[in-house]
Amino acid sequence: MTQGLTLLGATGSIGASTLDVVARHPDRYHLFALTAHQAADALLALCLRYAPRYAVLSGVVEDQDLRRRFAQSAGGTELLFGAPALEQVASDRECEVLMAAIVGAAGLAPTLAAARAGKRLLLANKEALVMAGPLFMRTVREHGATLLPIDSEHNAVFQCLPQLGAGTSTRAVRRILLTASGGPFRSAPIERLSQVTPQEACAHPNWVMGRKISVDSATMMNKGLEVIEARWLFDVAPERIEVLIHAQSIIHSLVEFVDGSMIAQLSNPDMRVPIAHALGFPERIESGATPLDLAAIGQLSFERPDAQRFPCLGLAYAALRDGGTAPAVLNAANEVAVAAFLEGKLRYTAIPQVIEQALERTPATQVDGLATVLEADRGARRAAAQSVALLMGKAP
Ligand code: NDP
Ligand code: MG
Numbered sequence: 001m002t003q004g005l006t007l008l009g010a011t012g013s014i015g016a017s018t019l020d021v022v023a024r025h026p027d028r029y030h031l032f033a034l035t036a037h038q039a040a041d042a043l044l045a046l047c048l049r050y051a052p053r054y055a056v057l058s059g060v061v062e063d064q065d066l067r068r069r070f071a072q073s074a075g076g077t078e079l080l081f082g083a084p085a086l087e088q089v090a091s092d093r094e095c096e097v098l099m100a101a102i103v104g105a106a107g108l109a110p111t112l113a114a115a116r117a118g119k120r121l122l123l124a125n126k127e128a129l130v131m132a133g134p135l136f137m138r139t140v141r142e143h144g145a146t147l148l149p150i151d152s153e154h155n156a157v158f159q160c161l162p163q164l165g166a167g168t169s170t171r172a173v174r175r176i177l178l179t180a181s182g183g184p185f186r187s188a189p190i191e192r193l194s195q196v197t198p199q200e201a202c203a204h205p206n207w208v209m210g211r212k213i214s215v216d217s218a219t220m221m222n223k224g225l226e227v228i229e230a231r232w233l234f235d236v237a238p239e240r241i242e243v244l245i246h247a248q249s250i251i252h253s254l255v256e257f258v259d260g261s262m263i264a265q266l267s268n269p270d271m272r273v274p275i276a277h278a279l280g281f282p283e284r285i286e287s288g289a290t291p292l293d294l295a296a297i298g299q300l301s302f303e304r305p306d307a308q309r310f311p312c313l314g315l316a317y318a319a320l321r322d323g324g325t326a327p328a329v330l331n332a333a334n335e336v337a338v339a340a341f342l343e344g345k346l347r348y349t350a351i352p353q354v355i356e357q358a359l360e361r362t363p364a365t366q367v368d369g370l371a372t373v374l375e376a377d378r379g380a381r382r383a384a385a386q387s388v389a390l391l392m393g394k395a396p
Contacts, residue, residue, distance in 0.1 A: 004032035004053075004094045008086060008110055009101035010046055011036040013210045014124045014150065017271040018099050019050065021279060024286055029097070029279070033089035037106075040066055044073070051075025053094070056085045058106070086110035091117035097279070099150070100125040103212050104335050105377055108132060112370065115139040115147075122278045124150040126229045127335075131328040132373045133232030147233070148278035153178045153226055154233055155274035156252035156265035161234070170234050177254040177262075178226055179246040180305065181206050183218040186247060190309055194349040198342045206249035206269045215338045219351055220305065224316020225334075228327050231320060238320045243313060245303045250292065268292050311352040319359060325376035326364035332377040333358030336384035340392075350391045358383040 005022060009015045015034075022029050035056040036043040047055050047070055055070055055077050062081045070079035080088065083106070090098050090110040098114040099122045100107055107125030112132070114121055116139055123129065129136055140147050149155045157176055184203050185193060202214040209217070216222035220243075227241050244254075249269040256262045267273040268290050276287030307314055312334070319330040337354035340346035346354070361383045367373055 002026070002028055002030045003096040005029045005097045005099065006033040006035075006089050006092070006095040006114075007031065007099045007101065008035050008090065008107065009099075009103065009125070010034035011039040011042040012101055012103060013208065013213075014099070014101035014271060014275070018101065018275050018279075019046070021272050021276045021285075021287055023050075024288060025279070028285070032092070032095050035086055035089065035102075037102075044069060047075065047077040048073050052077055054078050054080060054085075054089050054092075056080045056089055058083045058086050083109070087113040090114040090119070096120060098122065099275075100128065101150075103127070103210055105131060105332060108373070109370075112136060112139060115145045116143050118143045118145050120146045120148070122148050122150050122275070126151055126225050127331050129232050130225050130228045130331045131377065132367065132370065133228065133327070135367060135370065135373070137232050137235075148281055149229075149233055150271075150274050150278055151226060151229060152269070152271065152274050153253040154230060155277055157230065157234060157255055159265045159277065160253070160255040160263040170236050172257050173234075173236060173255055174240065174258050175256040176230055176234065176236055176241045177244050177256065178223060178230060178241065179244050179249070179251050179253050180220060180223045181217065181249045182245045182247055182303075182305070183220065185218055185309070186245065193309075194347050196348045198344065201341070201348060205247075207271075211342055212335070212338055215341060215351075216334070219312040219348075220310035221312035221316065221334050221338075221351075221355075223305075223310075224313045225331065227313075227316055228320050238317060243305050245305050246300065248297060248300055250297060250300055266292060266294075312355065315352060315355050315359065319364075322359075322364045324364040324366045325362075325372060326359065328367075328373050328376040329359055329362045329364070329380040330355060332380035333384040333387075336381050336388060340388045345392050346388055347391070350388075353391060354384050354387040357387045 031050045031052040033054040037059040067079045070077045091113045097120045100111040101124040108128040111128045201218040251264045254264040270289040272287040319326040333355040337351040
């Protein structure tokens with residue numbers, strides 16, 4: 001019997017890697033549902049190939065012609081419209097495994113719905129955990145869901161903690177070291193950063209990813225979000241989570257134990273490795289990744305991140321310390337700033353300014369449910385949009 005998989009964000013970068021691994025294991029999985037936001041043609045092409053039971057276009061209004069085109073595919077795929085349909089396919093009884101690979105805050109509600117339905121949850125959408133970490137982890141526990149991290153660093157940490165796993169006690173851990181490539185501007189002259197273009201920021205040296213996470217990697221907000229993600233996934237205090245620049249992206253993260261041992265996970269930078277790990281867990285299955293040739297790589301290097309070059313990292317630690325809704329504010333302001341940068345409206349170096357101003361203007365409150373988180377998200381987007389409007393076109 002194969003397991004039914006719902007893939008949220010099927011038309012994205014993680015979506016493509018997931019489909020590649022799943023196609024290698026037809027004896028294990030069948031696709032129950034595939035989702036996209038607006039990319040109707042790309043989603044239809046995937047449905048023709050993989051014949052899922054459902055497809056969802058969350059950002060498109062009801063369209064009979066589109067529905068007919070999907071229904072004519074060999075699998076007779078039923079097309080659903082609108083964001084609520086994401087929650088439907090994430091919590092359906094026939095979805096046994098959920099890959100959460102939507103980008104940004106939009107992933108929170110359907111991922112939480114899958115947690116509430118007790119699913120086996122493969123989490124790439126780090127923003128969900130950043131926005132609502134404690135609420136998310138409590139929901140996973142209370143509803144008996146299984147949470148497996150897909151983010152390569154967290155998947156690496158998970159692999160270094162085989163006896164523990166995500167969400168359980170990590171008393172024997174002294175430190176978690178999250179590695180970061182440093183992105184495309186690791187050694188660029190700092191005075192040039194105000195002039196960098198979206199195209200330069202998206203040209204990551206080691207990974208091919210969606211545009212939003214590529215910019216986050218350049219600013220190192222991605223690592224900041226990952227510090228917050230690790231804090232909740234592994235229940236480790238923020239001061240025990242460190243970031244280490246490792247330009248080759250071969251070691252995906254390390255765990256140091258109280259006895260002084262360090263365990264690391266290595267592979268070529270290929271998201272199919274963590275995806276296959278989580279899909280197969282606790283077994284190991286073929287991922288399609290090229291084996292690592294350490295002799296060819298020769299050397300691995302490490303350095304501490306430069307706080308001046310990467311101010312977003314400090315902002316993320318500060319939001320984590322402030323707690324409550326602060327990480328949701330950080331995340332929302334970052335999404336607004338990055339979108340404005342990608343549209344050519346905001347300078348690269350103004351991204352941290354927008355986030356800092358949103359954090360200052362939106363005081364953190366306690367989180368007592370999803371509504372508080374979503375309210376903080378909306379407030380932060382308003383504040384960030386105002387900052388963007390003021391900073392637009394301003395000289396560096
Ligand atoms: P992409 O931008 O490549 O893909 C995003 C996917 O989400 C697309 O299917 C897109 O649909 C869909 N989507 C976009 N906006 C919405 C919305 N508002 N509501 C519903 N669906 C939406 O992103 P990535 O695959 O790079 O990243 C996905 C997640 O995985 C992110 O949270 C990222 O941080 C995380 N991640 C990614 C890694 C990577 O290597 N790419 C590594 C580690 C984590 P459409 O095509 O219609 O726009
Ligand atoms: Mg990562």
